[in-house]
Amino acid sequence: MSEFSLWDIVYNLLLAGRWTVLLSLTAFVLGGIVGLLLLMVRTAGNPWVVRFVRGYVELFQGTPLLMQLFIVFFGLPLIGLDVSPWVAATFGLTLFTSAFLTEIWRGCVESVGKGQWEASASLGMNFTQQMRYIVLPQALRIAIPPTVGFSVQVVKGTAVASIIGFVELTKAGTMITNATYAPFTVYGCVAVMYFLICYPLSLFARHLEGKFRNVAR
């Protein structure tokens, strides 16, 4: 059996860490797009759509991410879709992210006062114009800090993908542990790497929060 140096462990974890970053980015971007679409249709106000989006949000907020991934990974083959762990993880995390982001952004849109809607309506703007020129620019400023803050949850959420066999940081940690029998060292390194990804994001979110506080424009 070959010896693993600390460098070997870190090097292999770094390789796997790229997948954690990629999965986080993909889930965040796709989740953001889906979340924005849900936000738009929800704000437009058809009662059935509002109910559907609310149910969607409740479903994903009210169940563990692990269960969501299991259901995607084991459920899709039942309807004839054989998906790789990568696709299942991306799909599951996208749904999860979109549900949370749409809810965060809903609060931001609602914080833009009724007067802004009425003023823009009385100037003849339609819904799309109101959203584009009046509501979203204001909501966005409020939304940036909590959105960046939530990205930390997405990064940590990717660890769950290890359970369905996707080799990202946590799964790589488990595999290396099985080879080295040094769980403390390996998982210690894993934790440090998550921290190195997440801590700057947290700092950035806090910085933005200070920057956007009480700034209307």
Add this chain to the structure above:
Amino acid sequence: MSLVELHAIHKSFGALEVLKGIDLSIDEGQVIALIGKSGSGKSTLLRTINGLEAIDDGVIMVDGKKISERDTDLLALRLQVGMVFQQFNLFPHYTALENVMLSPQVVKKQSKAEAREIAEEMLAKVGLADKMMHYPDQLSGGQQQRVAIARALAMKPKVLLCDEVTSALDPELVNEVLAVVRQLAEEGMTLVMVTHEMRFAREVCDKLVFMHQGRIHETGDPEEVFSNPKTPELSSFVGGLA
């Protein structure tokens, strides 16, 4: 034919009936004041004229065209009917100039140069040529309200609705806004205003509409209505103000 015709307008909020059959016609160039106690339905009535409040029953005609609940109709209606709000409702993320330019550009599809020219003209008209690059939070309440008036005027509406435009202002800022409204009235703009400024209403308006419990209770020439109220309700309303 009148510019705006309201016929048998009914409106309820849940079980509360706030408009109980309103008939009102507004001629071109007329300046009308809606007065009455809070809860009498005057603001709701004003808001039905540009479709911010949907009516339950009745007919609204603007410039000879019947307004239905269809969105396209509402958008067309709002090109004819401008509105100024009690709380100004300027867009805080745009400068005064951008506030005024925005709608001519995105709604009327005017070029940037065209929109800017109109916006500058309107801001000069309300006496704010030197504040164009200021954001709303850098302006006083009176200045913000004047920007809001300029913003509505830039769309060249046929009627301007004013919903208690001085009620949110400090007393020393009221006159600068009323002066602008007075100027508009003198230029022949059709105005419908909900107001508590009775002296102003008396001096500037052609017609006074006193609302009471969701109905038009008394209407007529301001001078006449104030000096010789025919109903005890108006009498006590006017008396309570003195």
